[in-house]
Amino acid sequence: MPLLRTLWFLVRLGVLIAAIGWLAMLEGRIQLDAFGYEVSAAMGPVLACLLVACLILWFVIRIIGWVLSLPGKVKRSLTVRGQDAGMRAVMTGLSAMAAGDGKTLRKSAKLVPQIAANDHGLSLFMTAMADRMDGKHEQADAAFARLMAKPDTAFLGMRALYQRADQGGERARALTLARQAHNLHPKQARVIAMRYREEVRAREWENAKTLLSRLVRMKQITKEQAASDRAAMALAQISDGENGEARLQHIRAALKASPGHLPATLIWIEALIEQGKGAEAARAVEKAWKQSPHPDLAGFWLRVIPKKSQRTQKSRLRWVRRLASLAPNLGHSHLLLARFFMNEGLLDQANEALNDAERSGGVEAPMLRLRPELAEAK
Secondary structure (H helix, E strand, O other): OHHHHHHHHHHHHHHHHHHHHHOOOOOOOOHHHOOOOOEEEEEHHHHHHHHHHHHHHHHHHHHHHHHHHHHHHHHHHHHHHHHHHHHHHHHHHHHHHOOOOOOHHHHHHHHHHHHOOOOOHHHHHHHHHHHHHHHHHHHHHHHHHHHOOOOOOOHHHHHHHHHHHHHHOOHHHHHHHHHHHHHHOOOOOOHHHHHHHHHHHHHHHHHHHHHHHHHHHHOOOOOOHHHHHHHHHHHHOOOOOOOHHHHHHHHHHHHHHHHOOHHHHHHHHHHHHOOOHHHEEEEHHHHHHHHHHHHHHHHHHHHOOOHHHHHHHHHHHHHHHHOOOOOOOOOOHHHHHHHHHHHOOOOHHHHHHHHHHHHHEEEEOHHHHHHHHHHHOO
């Protein structure tokens, strides 16, 4: 490239010299008569001199323009150099933030304003993070509060304060900040999820349900998970000591939201047993056992055994096998039989049932509790 530029310059210079020489060789004369004076000269040299004068004038103008633009170029050079130093400070600060080095982060924050006269709160944010890393939480919170006052950095400060409130267990403050963040960014899925968690923790069920529906529409939560969450919220509304129809209403709402919700099913069956509805509870246990066998379901099954099935050991065994036969290859079914055999004193059969449960898998913890009991009984 330098060679090509040199050649191009020589070509232009040669063309210019040729043009001057050609003008100088032109024949003819130029005569000027004005103000009583008469001037006569050869036309060729005059035109050549005129071209040379124009070139000199153009060159002088270029030099003057370069001199006048020199302060601006120097200023731009210094600005670019400062921006480069500022960007290096930003990257160094981000690395220090990731490493938890508050001292380096604070040092970098002082260099950031070199990027521009207004760094839009970047240096303040870095300083606040350095204060937080150094355990100066009050100073950090004050800086984040200043960031909240600026439109460009409001969410940044709010998010930092929310994390502090969340980690510190300040639930009321965390809820307020989550709502403020949602007002700033009402369509951001992460912000909606953040507020949803706080609304649930604050037991603001109606707000939580509305936000949950939005998260489902935004495909941030699956319909199955949303159904489970709605069931959990319905159960959470059961007050301590609440009985009767009010309690059943919440349980029904949970089962309506998620028919296979195991905690709701267990509470529902227990409520039926308490009300003396053994037959209905037995049907509920059978239905739930097919979907997801659980040790508590086995316990309920033994509690709702009909009187006619309690008369003999054979009839009791028939009742237990009725539930186990619904999922004969699952470990929980064998554990149900093992528990029954132990209660009946049939220890060899209980040991065999435990072995079957072990071969089926998936029931290690309950089986570990039964093994010592069986050994002690023997």
